[in-house]
Amino acid sequence: MNTAAPGLRVDQVHVWRGDRHVLRGVSLELGSGELIHVSGANGAGKTTLLRVASGLMQPEQGSVSWRGRSIVSAPAEYQGELAYASHEPALKGDLTALENLRFMVGLKRRVDSDELLATLERTGVAALADLPTRVLSAGQRRRVTMARVLAYRAALWLLDEPFTNLDAAGSALMSSLLEEHVRQGGMVLVVAHHDLNLATATRRLELQG
Amino acid sequence: MSIGPGEAFSLMLRRELALSFRRRDQLLQPLVFFLIVTTLFPLSLSVQLSLLREMAPGVLWVAALLASLLSLDALFKNDAEDGTLEQLALSGQGLTVLVMAKTLAHWLVSGAALVLVSPVVAEALAVPTEAFPVMMLSLALGTLTLSWLGAIGAGLTVGLKRGNVLLSLVVLPLAMPLLIFGAAATDRAISGTNPAGALYLLGALCVLTWTLAPFAVSAALRITLE
Numbered sequence: 001m002n003t004a005a006p007g008l009r010v011d012q013v014h015v016w017r018g019d020r021h022v023l024r025g026v027s028l029e030l031g032s033g034e035l036i037h038v039s040g041a042n043g044a045g046k047t048t049l050l051r052v053a054s055g056l057m058q059p060e061q062g063s064v065s066w067r068g069r070s071i072v073s074a075p076a077e078y079q080g081e082l083a084y085a086s087h088e089p090a091l092k093g094d095l096t097a098l099e100n101l102r103f104m105v106g107l108k109r110r111v112d113s114d115e116l117l118a119t120l121e122r123t124g125v126a127a128l129a130d131l132p133t134r135v136l137s138a139g140q141r142r143r144v145t146m147a148r149v150l151a152y153r154a155a156l157w158l159l160d161e162p163f164t165n166l167d168a169a170g171s172a173l174m175s176s177l178l179e180e181h182v183r184q185g186g187m188v189l190v191v192a193h194h195d196l197n198l199a200t201a202t203r204r205l206e207l208q209g
Numbered sequence: 210m211s212i213g214p215g216e217a218f219s220l221m222l223r224r225e226l227a228l229s230f231r232r233r234d235q236l237l238q239p240l241v242f243f244l245i246v247t248t249l250f251p252l253s254l255s256v257q258l259s260l261l262r263e264m265a266p267g268v269l270w271v272a273a274l275l276a277s278l279l280s281l282d283a284l285f286k287n288d289a290e291d292g293t294l295e296q297l298a299l300s301g302q303g304l305t306v307l308v309m310a311k312t313l314a315h316w317l318v319s320g321a322a323l324v325l326v327s328p329v330v331a332e333a334l335a336v337p338t339e340a341f342p343v344m345m346l347s348l349a350l351g352t353l354t355l356s357w358l359g360a361i362g363a364g365l366t367v368g369l370k371r372g373n374v375l376l377s378l379v380v381l382p383l384a385m386p387l388l389i390f391g392a393a394a395t396d397r398a399i400s401g402t403n404p405a406g407a408l409y410l411l412g413a414l415c416v417l418t419w420t421l422a423p424f425a426v427s428a429a430l431r432i433t434l435e
Contacts, residue, residue, distance in 0.1 A: 054299055057435050079301035080211060088292025094231035095224075103224040104293075107300040107307075109211050 006068060007031045007187050008053065008156055013062035015048055022048050023059070028189075028205055030156070035178060035188040037196050040207030046191040047087070049207065050158050053189060054084045066156070080108065083154035085162060089141045090148075093134030097125060097144045100133055105151040116151055123147040124173060138165035146177065157181060159190040217302040218310045225314030235280065239319045240326060243276040247330040258335040265334035266395035269344065270351070270388050272330075273323050277352055278380060280319045281359035282373040284311065285430065289367045298434055304427035312360045312426070320352025336399055343398035343408070350411040351391040357418035357426075358383045364429030386414060 008030040015023040022045040030036055038046050051057040053064055055071045055078065064071050071078045091100045101116045120126040123143040125136075133141055142165050149157060157178075163171050175198055178188055182200045196202060212220075229236050250268050251261055288294040297307050327348055328341050336344065362379040366372030394407035 054295075056295055056298060076301050079299050082299060084295065084299050086292050086295055088290075088295075090292035090296045092228060092287075092291070092293065094228055099227070103220060104296055104300070106212070106220050107217055107297070107302050 007034075007066070008189065009065045010049070010053055011063050011065070013049070013052055013059040013064070015045065015052060015057070015059050017048075023052070024208075025062070026205075026207070027062075030187045030189060032155075032185045032187060033182055035182050035190065035196075035198070035200065035202045036205050037202050038189060038191045038205045038207065039193065044207040046207055047160055050084070050086075050160050050189065050191060054082065054158050055079070056084075081155045082158065083149040083152040083156070084158045085145050085149050086160045087164070089133075089145045091133040091141055091144060094132055096130050097133055097136070097147075098129040100144065101148055101151055104148055108152055108154075111151060116147075119147045119151045120144070122150060123177075124169075139167055139170055142166055143170060143173075146174065150177065155186055157186065157188045157190070159188065161191055161193070163192055163194070211301065214303060214306045217300075218306050221307050221310035222314050225311050226317065229314065229318040235283065236318055239276040239279045240322050242279055243272050243323050244326065244330065246272040246275070248333055251333050251335075261335040262337075262399060265331065265336045265399065266344075266392040268334060269327065269330065269348070269395060270392045273320075273327075273348055273352060273391075274355065274381075274384055274388060276323060277319055277355045277359065278377060280315065281356075281363050281380070282376055284315055284360060284363040285367040285433075286363070286372070289433065294367075294430065294434060298431065304430060305423045308360065308364075308426045308430070309423050312356050312423075315360070316353055316356040320349070320356055323352060324348045336395075339401075340395065340398035343404045344395045347391045347394040347404070347408060347411055350408070350415045351387045354387055354411070354415045354418045355380075355384055357422035358387075360426045361422055361429065364426040364433070367430070368433040387411065390414070 010026060010028045013023050013026045026049060028036060038049060040046050048057065052059050055075055066078045097120060098113065098116055102113065105111050105116065117126055117129055120129050123146050125140055125143045125147065128136060128140060133144060146162065162174055166174060175196065179198050179200045182188060247268055250264065254260060285294065298304055324345050327345055331341060331344060358380050362376040365379060366375045369375060390407045390410045394404040394411065397404035397407065
């Protein structure tokens with residue numbers, strides 16, 4: 001994991017959706033070993049901020065840079081260090097959990113089944129690796145999604161409501177994964193409605209909408 | 210270690226084929242539609258072989274066109290709905306390469322399958338066996354091109370409600386040259402005249418779409434993602 005450079009910088013980002021000014025000059029800097037918890041009311045622009053930070057959406061004004069370079073000028077480099085998990089699990093119901101991971105992680109880097117199984121083991125769903133994901137519960141699918149984030153081995157995690165559908169054990173697991181990633185020098189921008197209660201230091205960004 | 214575009218293409222192609230073969234109902238739908246529509250004609254028309262033979266190119270091509278359209282709506286829709294499209298766009302691989310793999314997979318399970326069953330249908334329409342190679346070649350070129358025209362339409366309409374109606378309105382006019390040249394090539398092969406001109410034009414359209422359409426489709430998908 002390359003942790004020498006400054007990391008993610010979102011600078012004075014403005015986004016409009018029709019007449020609605022969703023993001024009003026939002027700025028943030030995220031360095032190695034940092035986590036920013038993005039919160040705010042429904043419609044405040046939390047998901048929009050993550051989409052802008054990921055490069056999926058271009059802001060009308062402002063810029064996003066990664067390690068000092070605009071993410072527009074070097075998208076492949078940025079995407080190589082990025083793990084994005086949205087509301088949707090991005091899992092194919094007709095493929096097994098292992099196949100889903102193999103095909104999607106395989107687009108980022110070479111990976112073998114043993115490693116993916118070990119990652120599924122870490123998120124507590126290794127026993128379900130050979131089942132089609134359509135038969136998994138929403139919480140189990142969330143764990144598979146988190147396994148994909150881990151398997152990407154990315155420096156930057158952009159997570160949209162990662163605790164949704166998780167039971168108490170799943171939430172504890174998610175918290176420990178976030179803490180571990182931050183301790184190892186990773187960066188996390190996470191949208192969550194509730195307090196994260198992490199042992200590691202976190203910063204909070206409250207969006208007003 | 211990151212992977213190159215070739216490996217990404219191969220991985221994506223295998224993924225799409227695996228998905229297609231697990232959804233057998235979707236896989237068989239265009240094929241069954243093609244078979245039913247084309248066999249309705251010999252059943253409903255006169256038993257005069259000459260009339261059937263005369264109509265065969267048009268029947269084959271219209272049925273192939275409509276059958277291909279059936280499966281195009283789902284080309285990107287499922288990926289957009291379940292969040293896969295976002296993951297693909299952020300995979301670090303060019304969306305163009307991934308789109309090429311998806312479209313080739315679509316052709317293999319729809320267009321190529323139609324080409325393979327076309328001799329059976331042609332037999333029912335009294336098409337002489339000597340015309341089969343030209344008919345199959347023209348259908349192969351035509352359905353390959355159609356997959357790309359459909360991919361453009363699917364990319365443009367993926368985020369819309371009732372996008373399938375708009376998809377048909379976008380794709381059908383663009384597919385008219387295919388219908389004309391494809392039916393002409395098959396007709397000439399049946400009548401024993403030289404079909405080369407029509408085949409060359411179909412080939413040119415195929416090359417044109419395979420070189421330009423991937424960029425148009427990936428641009429359309431990026432707009433949808435925004």
